[in-house]
Amino acid sequence: MIPEKSRISQGQLMFFILQSQVGVGILSLPNKMQAGAKGGGWISVLIAGFAVQVIILILCALCKRFPSDTIYHFLPKITGNLIGNLLCIGYISYFLLTAGTILAKFADVVSRWVLQETPRWTLLLLAVLTCMYLLKENVRVIARLFVITTSTIIVMVILSLIGYVKMNLSYIFPITEVGWGKILLAANDALYPLIGYEVILVIYPFVKGKSGGKLKATSLGNMLSTLFYTFEVFTSLIIFSPAVMPAISEPLLYMLKGFSFQIINRIDLIFLSLWVFIVCTSMVSWTFMATVGLARFFHRDEHKKAVPYSLFIIFILAMMAQESSISDFFDQMVKFAHYTFVIGIPLILLCLTYLTRKRWT
Numbered sequence: 001m002i003p004e005k006s007r008i009s010q011g012q013l014m015f016f017i018l019q020s021q022v023g024v025g026i027l028s029l030p031n032k033m034q035a036g037a038k039g040g041g042w043i044s045v046l047i048a049g050f051a052v053q054v055i056i057l058i059l060c061a062l063c064k065r066f067p068s069d070t071i072y073h074f075l076p077k078i079t080g081n082l083i084g085n086l087l088c089i090g091y092i093s094y095f096l097l098t099a100g101t102i103l104a105k106f107a108d109v110v111s112r113w114v115l116q117e118t119p120r121w122t123l124l125l126l127a128v129l130t131c132m133y134l135l136k137e138n139v140r141v142i143a144r145l146f147v148i149t150t151s152t153i154i155v156m157v158i159l160s161l162i163g164y165v166k167m168n169l170s171y172i173f174p175i176t177e178v179g180w181g182k183i184l185l186a187a188n189d190a191l192y193p194l195i196g197y198e199v200i201l202v203i204y205p206f207v208k209g210k211s212g213g214k215l216k217a218t219s220l221g222n223m224l225s226t227l228f229y230t231f232e233v234f235t236s237l238i239i240f241s242p243a244v245m246p247a248i249s250e251p252l253l254y255m256l257k258g259f260s261f262q263i264i265n266r267i268d269l270i271f272l273s274l275w276v277f278i279v280c281t282s283m284v285s286w287t288f289m290a291t292v293g294l295a296r297f298f299h300r301d302e303h304k305k306a307v308p309y310s311l312f313i314i315f316i317l318a319m320m321a322q323e324s325s326i327s328d329f330f331d332q333m334v335k336f337a338h339y340t341f342v343i344g345i346p347l348i349l350l351c352l353t354y355l356t357r358k359r360w361t
Contacts, residue, residue: 002068002205005138010217012143013207016285017197018099019146022153022228023282024105025193026200027275028249029229030236034245036186039172041235044183048190049226055343056197056218062350063204064211071201072296076350078356085297087345090356091201094337098195100287100317101330103127105134106279107318108327113253113272124318128311131284132208135311136304138208142284149281152274153228158273160235163255169239192335193229197222198342202289251286 008016033041065341066074071091074082107123115123134142175182200218207214236251248254256268287310294306 006140007197007206007208008140008143008203010207010209010213012140012147012219013203013214014221014224015147016143016199016203017148017218018150018153018225018279019281020196020199020285021194021222021225021282022278023122023193023196024102024109024279026229026232026278027109027252029190029193030233030251031245031249032189033186033233034237034240034242036178036189037183038177038242039237040175040178040183040239041186042172042230043175044186045190045226045230045233046183047187048194049222049230051187051191052194052197052222052226053219054220056200057215058350059198059200059346060204060211060215060218062346062353063200063214065350065353067211068205070203070205070292070296072293075349078352088293088296091341092290094334094341095286095290095293096313096332097317097330097337099290100314101321101327101334102279102283102286103314103318104321104327104330106276106283109250109272110323113250114269120322121319127280128315130280130288132307132311134284135287135307137201139288142288146281149277152277152303156271156274156278157228157231159256159267159274160232160252162233162267163239167235167243169238171239171241172234172237190229194222194225194339195334195338195342196225196285199285199289201346204290209357250253260360285312289310 029045030041033044034354037044063071069077072088075087075091078084079087103124106127107120110123111118111120124303134145135205176213197218200214207217234253236255239255240248240251245251253268253272256271257266287307288303291303291306291310292301294310295301298306317330321330
């Protein structure tokens with residue numbers, strides 16, 4: 001039974017989903033979309049957002065059948081203790097690996113743009129300690145902070161609007177230059193930055209209200225994050241020419257670096273500072289999903305006791321990802337695990353619950 005002090009509203013669920021999805025990928029996504037879909041890159045993001053919505057319907061339908069349980073509790077009920085516990089370990093590993101990958105990319109960007117001489121382990125340690133402070137709290141406290149930090153996304157949108165003084169709409173035409181086939185394929189690359197919605201598998205029982213309201217809140221969070229990503233990709237595509245974009249790994253930062261005011265000289269650093277908040281909330285979400293699972297095995301569902309060694313694992317993974325070859329390997333593992341643990345397994349589990357008529361209310 002979830003204690004009342006840990007329960008959150010459906011509005012807070014929406015912000016939880018939004019903050020979990022918007023993260024480290026926003027800086028590099030425009031470059032990837034231009035490479036794969038040219039001027040139609042923003043359409044690829046919209047398609048990816050629609051695909052995520054379909055997956056959300058599957059996840060919410062599964063969670064609806066076990067409204068009082070997290071995935072770590074209903075997995076053994078569906079598949080039995082042995083297979084269920086093995087799958088739980090798989091989910092924990094997926095969440096930790098994703099959090100470690102996010103932390104590694106965070107350190108890469110910060111060290112490249114701001115703190116070139118700062119040792120990598122220092123950046124990682126500062127981020128880990130910041131997240132630890134929040135992770136020791138209950139879900140309600142975490143959700144409240146997520147609501148507050150959503151204002152940083154609004155500011156990021158406002159800062160991005162500055163670039164429109166140099167826009168050139170001709171850069172995105174013809175929109176279907178590469179054909180609809182490649183635009184659809186590019187949506188697969190856009191799907192990766194939108195991950196985070198799977199947090200519903202863990203926090204579903206913490207949310208007040210009926211299943212329909214939870215689905216609406218999750219869907220709205222996904223819609224807002226999709227629109228944000230689409231806006232940033234579209235902005236980058238109309239600011240930088242197709243000839244220049246391939247050489248720019250973080251178009252949004254380069255765009256803002258070219259602007260300055262009498263009081264503010266480096267707008268890109270302000271944008272980057274806001275991005276740091278977004279990355280930290282995303283990492284908190286992923287780590288929280290893992291600690292809830294570890295707590296079930298070792299600490300009688302007291303997730304705060306699992307926080308230190310969860311963050312230690314994430315720190316080690318981020319240190320290992322210093323080499324580009326290992327970082328790319330981690331990216332591929334996360335993508336494979338995403339299709340397995342967020343699409344494949346939940347779909348199979350949902351079918352099993354209907355076939356075996358297993359349901360707990």
